[in-house]
Amino acid sequence: xxxxxxxxxxxxxxxxxxxxxxxxxxxxxxxxxxxxxxxxxxxxxxxxxxxxxxxxxxxxxxxxxxxxxxxxxxxxxxxxxxxxxxxxxxxxxxxxxxxxxxxxxxxxxxxxxxxxxxxxxxxxxxxxxxxxxxxxxxxxxxxxxxxxxxxxxxxxxxxxxxxxxxxxxxxxxxxxxxxxxxxxxxxxxxxxxxxxxxxxxxxxxxxxxxxxxxxxxxx
Numbered sequence: 132x133x134x135x136x137x138x139x140x141x142x143x144x145x146x147x148x149x150x151x152x153x154x155x156x157x158x159x160x161x162x163x164x165x166x167x168x169x170x171x172x173x174x175x176x177x178x179x180x181x182x183x184x185x186x187x188x189x190x191x192x193x194x195x196x197x198x199x200x201x202x203x204x205x206x207x208x209x210x211x212x213x214x215x216x217x218x219x220x221x222x223x224x225x226x227x228x229x230x231x232x233x234x235x236x237x238x239x240x241x242x243x244x245x246x247x248x249x250x251x252x253x254x255x256x257x258x259x260x261x262x263x264x265x266x267x268x269x270x271x272x273x274x275x276x277x278x279x280x281x282x283x284x285x286x287x288x289x290x291x292x293x294x295x296x297x298x299x300x301x302x303x304x305x306x307x308x309x310x311x312x313x314x315x316x317x318x319x320x321x322x323x324x325x326x327x328x329x330x331x332x333x334x335x336x337x338x339x340x341x342x343x344x345x346x347x348x349x350x
Contacts, residue, residue, distance in 0.1 A: 142214040143168065148184060149216060153226065156205040156219040157330060158251055162226035163234040165194075167216065172207075179204045181218060200224030250326055253313075257320050273317050281321055284314045 143149050148166040155162055165183040167175065171191050174182040181194040181202040195201030202220035209216055227234040260270035273281050288311040295303040319325070 136209045136213065138169070138172070140213050141172075141209060141216075142212065144214075148186070149214060151181075151183065151207075151216045151218050153181060153202060153218045153220055156221055157327070158249070160233055161235055162202075162220070162222065162232070172216075175204060175218075176207070181220060195223060198224065200226070202226070250316075254316055254320065254326060257316055261320055270317060273314075274321065278321055281314065281318050285311070285318055288314050 141149060147168045149168075149172070151165050151167050153162045153165060154160065165181075166186060167182070168184045168191075171182040171184045174191070174193070178193070181204060183192055183194060184190070185192050193201075201223045202218075203223070205219040205221060207216055207218050225232055227236070257270055260268050261274045264271045264275070273284065288307065291307040292304065292311050295307045319329075
């Protein structure tokens with residue numbers, strides 16, 4: 132059982148506010164930074180929708196009440212000092228008042244030695260190779276050859292994963308799984324399947340698995 136933090140343990144500032152970092156539960160992307168007071172936090176928990184306190188208007192505001200871009204709360208977690216919150220949500224639309232997915236859209240610095248990776252970013256890159264053909268691109272080559280070629284590569288990479296795993300070669304298995312994942316994502320783009328489609332399917336199986344485990348425990 133998870134031990135939850137009592138609201139009385141939270142440390143609100145001298146104005147009665149606590150910062151709330153709102154993050155997309157699926158992509159893990161930071162959407163916005165807002166503030167809550169005790170009342171808005173209680174409303175958020177009761178409605179399972181983000182409710183904040185506007186410092187400029189000095190009033191409560193339920194996110195999405197005007198725009199329709201509600202943020203459905205998955206979880207709220209306090210930091211070790213109990214003076215900040217992370218709110219994981221499933222958003223109905225853009226988080227920013229400028230109609231962008233996130234309020235954090237303006238790069239200040241990017242390391243030349245390190246790059247940020249996400250499956251969403253990779254899928255967008257693959258989609259781009261299909262929409263705008265790039266000469267010399269292997270991904271574009273696969274799309275030009277069509278579904279049969281893509282399926283053949285998925286089959287070949289699946290076999291390579293099996294061979295590496297059977298040999299108990301962890302490093303090679305990781306390498307081959309990455310190859311397989313890439314080719315599966317090419318297939319997804321070709322078939323019009325999104326990451327959200329896969330997430331939704333896996334989430335439904337998780338619920339089923341949980342129910343099966345409960346049934347076995349009661350027998």
